[in-house]
Amino acid sequence: xxxxxxxxxxxxxxxxxxxxxxxxxxxxxxxxxxxxxxxxxxxxxxxxxxxxxxxxxxxxxxxxxxxxxxxxxxxxxxxxxxxxxxxxxxxxxxxxxxxxxxxxxxxxxxxxxxxxxxxxxxxxxxxxxxxxxxxxxxxxxxxxxxxxxxxxxxxxxxxxxxxxxxxxxxxxxxxxxxxxxxxxxxxxxxxxxxxxxxxxxxxxxxxxxxxxxxxxxxxxxxxxxxxxxxxxxxxxxxxxxxxxxxxxxxxxxxxxxxxxxxxxxxxxxxxxxxxxxxxxxxxxxxxxxxxxxxxxxxxxxxxxxxxxxxxxxxxxxxxxxxxxxxxxxxxxxxxxxxxxxxxxxxxxxxxxxxxxxxxxxxxxxxxxxxxxxxxxxxxxxxxxxxxxxxxxxxxxxxxxxxxxxxxxxxxxxxxxxxxxxxxxxxxxxxxxxxxxxxxxxxxx
Amino acid sequence: xxxxxxxxxxxxxxxxxxxxxxxxxxxxxxxxxxxxxxxxxxxxxxxxxxxxxxxxxxxxxxxxxxxxxxxxxxxxxxxxxxxxxxxxxxxxxxxxxxxxxxxxxxxxxxxxxxxxxxxxxxxxxxxxxxxxxxxxxxxxxxxxxxxxxxxxxxxxxxxxxxxxxxxxxxxxxxxxxxxxxxxxxxxxxxxxxxxxxxxxxxxxxxxxxxxxxxxxxxxxxxxxxxxxxxxxxxxxxxxxxxxxxxxxxxxxxxxxxxxxxxxxxxxxxxxxxxxxxxxxxxxxxxxxxxxxxxxxxxxxxxxxxxxxxxxxxxxxxxxxxxxxxxxxxxxxxxxxxxxxxxxxxxxxxxxxxxxxxxxxxxxxxxxxxxxxxxxxxxxxxxxxxxxxxxxxxxxxxxxxxxxxxxxxxxxxxxxxxxxxxxxxxxxxxxxxxxxxxxxxxxxx
Numbered sequence: 001x002x003x004x005x006x007x008x009x010x011x012x013x014x015x016x017x018x019x020x021x022x023x024x025x026x027x028x029x030x031x032x033x034x035x036x037x038x039x040x041x042x043x044x045x046x047x048x049x050x051x052x053x054x055x056x057x058x059x060x061x062x063x064x065x066x067x068x069x070x071x072x073x074x075x076x077x078x079x080x081x082x083x084x085x086x087x088x089x090x091x092x093x094x095x096x097x098x099x100x101x102x103x104x105x106x107x108x109x110x111x112x113x114x115x116x117x118x119x120x121x122x123x124x125x126x127x128x129x130x131x132x133x134x135x136x137x138x139x140x141x142x143x144x145x146x147x148x149x150x151x152x153x154x155x156x157x158x159x160x161x162x163x164x165x166x167x168x169x170x171x172x173x174x175x176x177x178x179x180x181x182x183x184x185x186x187x188x189x190x191x192x193x194x195x196x197x198x199x200x201x202x203x204x205x206x207x208x209x210x211x212x213x214x215x216x217x218x219x220x221x222x223x224x225x226x227x228x229x230x231x232x233x234x235x236x237x238x239x240x241x242x243x244x245x246x247x248x249x250x251x252x253x254x255x256x257x258x259x260x261x262x263x264x265x266x267x268x269x270x271x272x273x274x275x276x277x278x279x280x281x282x283x284x285x286x287x288x289x290x291x292x293x294x295x296x297x298x299x300x301x302x303x304x305x306x307x308x309x310x311x312x313x314x315x316x317x318x319x320x321x322x323x324x325x326x327x328x329x330x331x332x333x334x335x336x337x338x339x340x341x342x343x344x345x346x347x348x349x350x351x352x353x354x355x356x357x358x359x360x361x362x363x364x365x366x367x368x369x370x371x372x373x374x375x376x377x378x379x380x381x382x383x384x385x386x387x388x389x390x391x392x393x394x395x396x397x398x399x400x401x402x403x404x405x406x407x408x409x410x411x412x413x414x415x416x417x418x419x420x421x422x423x424x425x426x427x428x429x430x431x432x433x434x435x436x437x438x439x440x441x442x443x444x
Numbered sequence: 445x446x447x448x449x450x451x452x453x454x455x456x457x458x459x460x461x462x463x464x465x466x467x468x469x470x471x472x473x474x475x476x477x478x479x480x481x482x483x484x485x486x487x488x489x490x491x492x493x494x495x496x497x498x499x500x501x502x503x504x505x506x507x508x509x510x511x512x513x514x515x516x517x518x519x520x521x522x523x524x525x526x527x528x529x530x531x532x533x534x535x536x537x538x539x540x541x542x543x544x545x546x547x548x549x550x551x552x553x554x555x556x557x558x559x560x561x562x563x564x565x566x567x568x569x570x571x572x573x574x575x576x577x578x579x580x581x582x583x584x585x586x587x588x589x590x591x592x593x594x595x596x597x598x599x600x601x602x603x604x605x606x607x608x609x610x611x612x613x614x615x616x617x618x619x620x621x622x623x624x625x626x627x628x629x630x631x632x633x634x635x636x637x638x639x640x641x642x643x644x645x646x647x648x649x650x651x652x653x654x655x656x657x658x659x660x661x662x663x664x665x666x667x668x669x670x671x672x673x674x675x676x677x678x679x680x681x682x683x684x685x686x687x688x689x690x691x692x693x694x695x696x697x698x699x700x701x702x703x704x705x706x707x708x709x710x711x712x713x714x715x716x717x718x719x720x721x722x723x724x725x726x727x728x729x730x731x732x733x734x735x736x737x738x739x740x741x742x743x744x745x746x747x748x749x750x751x752x753x754x755x756x757x758x759x760x761x762x763x764x765x766x767x768x769x770x771x772x773x774x775x776x777x778x779x780x781x782x783x784x785x786x787x788x789x790x791x792x793x794x795x796x797x798x799x800x801x802x803x804x805x806x807x808x809x810x811x812x813x814x815x816x817x818x819x820x821x822x823x824x825x826x827x828x829x830x831x832x833x834x835x836x837x838x839x840x841x842x843x844x845x846x847x848x849x850x851x852x853x854x855x856x857x858x859x860x861x862x863x864x865x866x867x868x869x870x871x872x873x874x875x876x877x878x879x880x881x882x883x884x885x886x887x888x
Contacts, residue, residue, distance in 0.1 A: 023740050027594045034593055034661065034780040131591065137741040139591035147575065147583035147762040149478055150471045217478065279747055282726030287743075296467050297581040297758035299731075303723055303745035314741035318591040331773035336478040 001076045004036055006324040009043040009069035011091060012082030013053060013062070016105055016132070017044065019313035020081065020320075021055050027317065037324050043069045045082070070095045077323050079316060080104040089113055096120040096128060101323035101332065105132035105316055111206035111222045114213050118335045127332040129319035134207050135160055135288050137311025138304035139318065144214050144292070145333065152295040153215045157437075158252040160207040162286035162306045163191045163198035164230050165250065169284045171238045172247050178233055190286050200229035201250065201269035208252035211290070212267045216256050219338035220267060225252075226346045228270040237356065237432045240403045244382065246273035246436070247281045257344055264344040273354050273405075273436040280437075347411035352381065352438035354405050355414070356431035357421060361388045361398035365426045369402060372424070376417040379407040381438075391428070399428055405436055445520045448480055450768040453487040453513035455535055456526030457497060457506070460549055460576075461488065463757035464525065464764075465499050471761065481768050487513045489526070514539045521767055523760060524548040533557055540564040540572060545767035545776065549576035549760055555650035555666045558657050562779045571776045573763035578651050579604055579732050581755025582748035583762065588658050588736070589777065596739040597659045601881075602696040604651040606730035606750045607635045607642035608674050609694065613728045615682045616691050622677055634730050644673035645694065645713035652696035655734070656711045660700050663782035664711060669696075670790045672714040681800065681876045684847045688826065690717035690880070691725045701788055708788040717798050717849075717880040724881075791855035796825065796882035798849050799858070800875035801865060805832045805842035809870045813846060816868070820861040823851040825882075835872070843872055849880055 001007075008024075010017055021041050024031075032038050044057065045066035053062075066082070069075055070091050078095040080102060082088050088109050095102050097120060104110065110117065110133045121128035131141045135158070144153075159165050163185055170181040182199070185191035197203050205225035212218050230250050241248050251272045257264045274281045279301045283289040288306030293299055305311035326332050359365045366385065373380055386401040406414070414433065421427050445451075452468075454461055465485050468475075476482050488501060489510035497506075510526070513519055514535050522539040524546060526532050532553050539546050541564060548554065554561065554577045565572035575585045579602070588597075603609050607629055614625040626643070629635035641647050649669035656662050674694050685692050695716045701708045718725045723745045727733040732750030737743055749755035770776050803809045810829060817824055830845040850858070858877065865871050 019740075023594070027596065030596075031594050035778075138744060139587035142591050143583035143587055146766060147586050147759070150467070150475050150761045150765050151758050152471065152474075277726075277728065279723075279726050279731075282721075282723050284721065287723075289745075294758065296463075296754040296761075298749045298752070298755050299747075300582060300749075301733075301745070301747035303743075303747065305742045305744075308742070310740040311742050314595050314738065315591070317594045317740075321594050322590060326775075329773065329775035331770075331775050334479075 005038045007040050007042045007076045009075040010079045011045045011066050013044050013046045015309035016081045016312045019309035023313045078102045096124040101127035103129045103319040107133040107206045111209045115219045127323045131319050132312045132315035136306035137314045138302050140290050140302045155255040155293045157291040159283050159289050160252050161204045166190045166286040199231050201227040204252040204269045212254035218341045226268040241273050249274045265341045266344045350408045352436035354434045357402050358429035360426045361400045372420045377413045378409040381405045381407045449482045451486045451520045453519040454523045455489045455510050457488050457490045459753035460525045460756045463753035464760050467757045522546045540568040545571035547573045547763040551577040551650045555653045559663045571767040575763050576756045576759035580750035581758045582746050584734050584746045599699040599737045601735040603727050603733050604696050605648045610634045610730040643675050645671040648696040648713045656698035662785045670712040685717050693718045709785045710788045794852045796880035798878045801846050802873040804870045805844045816864045821857045822853040825849045825851045
């Protein structure tokens with residue numbers, strides 16, 4: 001750092017990198033007037049030197065040698081927006097070891113190697129900031145790390161994947177089937193040609209692993225997150241939810257429990273019936289939100305754009321200014337040390353559940369089914385039996401769909417309920433089993 | 445500061461002060477493990493030494509001499525939770541002058557004397573933090589000051605008064621009249637016996653003045669905020685809004701415009717019809733939320749509890765930890781210098797409007813009324829004429845209510861429309877004139 005000028009090296013110049021460079025240039029005078037610092041983006045690492053770029057920098061600023069930027073003594077701060085694990089991990093570790101603050105938007109990297117990176121930042125005595133890695137443009141990581149550092153956070157519920165939230169919004173508001181809504185999301189560029197990482201919940205799992213690390217000081221990775229996606233949800237499930245005052249959302253949940261042998265954590269991604277009066281129910285289209293339940297502060301929610309070049313660049317630039325200010329004062333934001341926590345298996349948790357069963361339409365079947373729930377210790381909150389429909393050709397029979405919402409029950413009890421239901425002669429199909437965010441567990 | 449121990453003096457021991465002391469004690473080990481610092485609350489200023497307090501501190505910690513706490517060289521940080529302008533202002537200024545960081549939850553003080561206090565903090569080279577003064581427990585001031593420091597913020601829309609939001613929620617969801625909803629809020633302790641400061645918008649005006657100061661680096665006070673309250677809203681207005689896809693909210697708005705002679709600001713508090721699909725529409729009961737529109741980041745919203753002992757204490761404790769960490773590193777969070785901005789008068793702004801008119805039920809009246817809008821340059825987006833009702837005794841006449849929603853129009857044009865309408869022979873009463881947050885101005 002030379003006087004008030006902070007020289008920045010950017011690794012990667014895709015959508016986010018180009019947006020960041022443009023925003024930093026545009027906001028240069030604002031940043032200078034508010035902090036006294038001038039942010040100069042002096043070097044940018046690219047993969048393909050032949051690609052045209054709409055970035056207002058001289059061609060001499062670009063290089064294909066990312067390692068040279070990291071080791072350049074003229075560079076004060078590194079921004080990593082290249083994505084992927086390698087070479088990003090090696091480059092970030094090298095920068096931290098060289099005493100350079102690093103800002104990264106790389107959720108996969110932070111989720112998989114967070115503990116290693118945090119330790120390297122601590123050892124180097126520099127900032128490692130990653131606001132954009134969890135909820136895109138939403139300022140959430142900093143409030144969680146700093147404003148809520150002393151808050152007894154109990155649970156975090158996130159809608160942190162815009163693709164799946166867009167698909168679920170279309171299924172809810174237009175009555176679309178899953179496959180049609182997915183095709184629409186793909187046509188709009190919200191979903192990849194291979195949507196697996198989004199629709200199976202892996203993207204959300206990486207993000208909630210990072211959230212759990214910060215909220216609970218826990219050492220965990222995306223592999224510790226149990227994961228259910230949305231591809232099995234049907235238009236019937238969504239319609240049932242709507243009739244009963246719920247919308248279906250893909251939630252990423254991080255939660256702390258007091259166990260007999262100390263604290264335990266749960267980190268999971270799964271669809272969930274959310275009451276329409278809950279603030280998370282109003283998070284539509286590709287927007288993201290993170291809902292925090294703290295013992296003192298009560299309910300909080302942070303809402304905004306979880307992806308996109310400009311929102312992500314906004315979060316990266318916020319971190320970049322922070323790192324520059326800290327660099328000048330010789331301080332840095334410590335994440336503290338992360339400790340391993342026992343993970344409580346999803347089946348040991350209690351939740352209300354939505355269960356859909358298709359049965360032969362015979363006298364006594366409803367009582368039979370309801371009895372199975374009771375025998376397994378699962379209490380029913382509400383039930384809806386649809387009209388009879390005919391199934392099959394020559395040997396057709398009347399069938400009916402019965403939908404249940406249970407009171408709070410243990411996952412293991414639901415599992416044994418489902419197993420028994422499947423063994424019954426009258427049961428033709430056990431469909432969706434979806435958790436319900438019930439009034440019983442909502443603070444007010 | 446003596447090693448890792450930070451000695452804290454608290455001015456005031458009402459609901460917030462007592463909650464803060466309990467929370468800081470409970471979270472002492474968490475704070476120590478995450479920051480290495482021990483927060484010791486060593487002195488507490490009280491007004492009435494005879495009042496019993498459920499605070500776990502020795503009686504020797506309490507004093508009625510607040511000034512002695514501020515000047516005590518053994519005290520490192522001051523928390524001001526006494527409220528009111530004096531003696532709070534004098535004490536805060538004395539603490540800052542003595543080089544002690546100050547955390548305050550006092551919105552009236554920061555709104556009225558922000559520029560003086562910020563300058564004193566800057567001169568003392570110490571923190572002045574006031575997270576709890578804007579939106580209670582919601583971490584909003586810090587994200588706005590830090591995460592969004594470089595974001596080109598265009599507009600902030602806040603539901604920052606829980607009392608009025610509770611009243612409006614009851615009017616919307618239970619069809620209650622204003623006076624019944626107010627009485628209910630008073631019975632629940634959400635509203636004061638004299639509810640003026642809340643229902644006339646003065647509380648919200650103080651908060652949005654602070655928000656505008658930070659968001660735009662502007663020197664303004666609550667006196668610069670134009671203010672309309674909710675006491676004239678009727679159940680009919682709320683019902684009309686509901687039929688047309690809106691809920692009515694009391695919004696506090698801070699907005700920046702590019703004018704011919706540089707930037708101008710608007711800061712105002714007024715009821716507003718908010719589309720039900722807008723995230724602010726889902727902010728129910730006494731919850732608060734602040735919605736931010738930035739050019740890069742797009743739409744953001746911060747939601748939570750705007751009042752209450754524990755949520756407010758959570759925000760104060762977050763600030764207290766921040767100030768303690770900064771004190772150790774010898775740094776502080778500068779608010780920068782505030783500049784005066786020209787305020788754009790509310791009548792010069794454009795908005796969609798809801799207008800309710802009561803007319804004699806005669807042929808041609810609707811065309812006559814509609815014509816008045818057109819002649820004044822106001823274009824009508826939708827109109828609803830209710831059934832005829834009889835008014836008066838012996839000389840009774842049929843009257844009808846006509847409700848309009850306009851397209852974007854200038855306030856002055858609406859004003860002249862209303863003036864002309866009032867002069868018409870057929871117009872019996874011009875009722876509510878309420879701004880509409882229209883689809884035209886919502887980013888998506």
